[in-house]
Amino acid sequence: MTQRYPNSNHAPQTERSNPTQIQDPEVSRQRKARAAAVRKRRRHKAILRAVRKTLIGVLAVLCCLVFMHTLALPRLINTQLQDGTFTSEQMIAMANERLLNQSSKQLFRIPVFAHRGFVKDSLDNSYASYDLALLSGCPQIELDVHASSDGVLYVSHDNNLSSISGSNWNITDHTSAELDGILMKNGEKLHRLSEVVERYRDQIIYLVELKDDNPDPEPFLDVVRGHPKLAENIQVQSFYPEVLENIRAQLPNMFVQYLVNDRNTMNEALQMEWLDSLALDQKLVNQNVIDLVHSTGKEIWVWTVDSVDKVREYLAQGVDGVITDLDSAVVIYKEMVSK
DSSP states (O other): OOOSOSSGGGSOOOOOOOHHHHHHHHHHHHHHHHHHHHHHHHHHHHHHHHHHHHHHHHHHHHHHHHHHHHHHHHHHHHHHHHHTOSOHHHHHHHHHHHTSSGGGTTTTOOSEEEETSOOSSSOTTSHHHHHHHHHHTOOEEEEEEEEOTTSOEEEOSSSBOTTTBSOOOBGGGSOHHHHTTOBBTTSOBOOBHHHHHHHHGGGOEEEEEEOSOOOOOHHHHHHHHHOGGGGGGEEEEESOHHHHHHHHHHOTTSOEEEEEOSHHHHHHHTTOTTOOEEEEEGGGOOHHHHHHHHHTTOEEEEEEEOOHHHHHHHHHHTOSEEEEOHHHHHHHHHHHHHO
């Protein structure tokens, strides 16, 4: 019989099991795959970190630009108004756009207002008191107004004129023609709100308290319409929400503030979404109340605070505004401006 494999070298050999030779390629592939996966994950993480840092940097730059633009815009508008670059219609349109959000209102006021001007050495709510307030360095003044029987607003803390003049008249009982003849104790005539605004124009930021409960907004609206370029220098407060609500309906960008002197009224006011601010009697104010008012998206102010240290304390707690006597107002105003 012919030998199939004459040369034993060509005969089939029985494979011998060599675990090492069988597993090495597989183990090597697995190790390489794991190493590649690790490198891939590391690259992805590095890319994500780089992207995150870039986005944070871009966001920070944008925030800075927005902040700088916000600070610069009111000053730019005021400068261009003085130069006559803008018409009153353009100014109102820009003011409306800037004041659409509550947080953008009254952008450049300092949170301290002098109560009725400089009343320490002059008659309150007189030109003399406002002049001294300006000379002392506080251009932000709270002033009180009442409407005559024919709907003209006059500046006086009390409706009855006996404390500032020789007359026992009530403003609300007499016509503007009659009231224009009243002289105050310092020799000045009783001033209309429109006359005060015309005299001081943009030298002052006016916090006007409407003292009457008459819900008709027209007397106040007439003053604002007569001085459209000063609209953003005027903000309004009252103890009567109907008065404020009617003004808000006509002037949606006007800063409106509800004066509150008891907790029940405060709780009701917190539900009024259209309000910008609550001005609270200081007896109601503590840190919990400040936080509560802020949680509703409203500003909280305090009245009337006559201690510099107390004003500083309230501001440190986070209140948005303080109505105080002139001495305190000047000190705090200068501190805030110098920062």
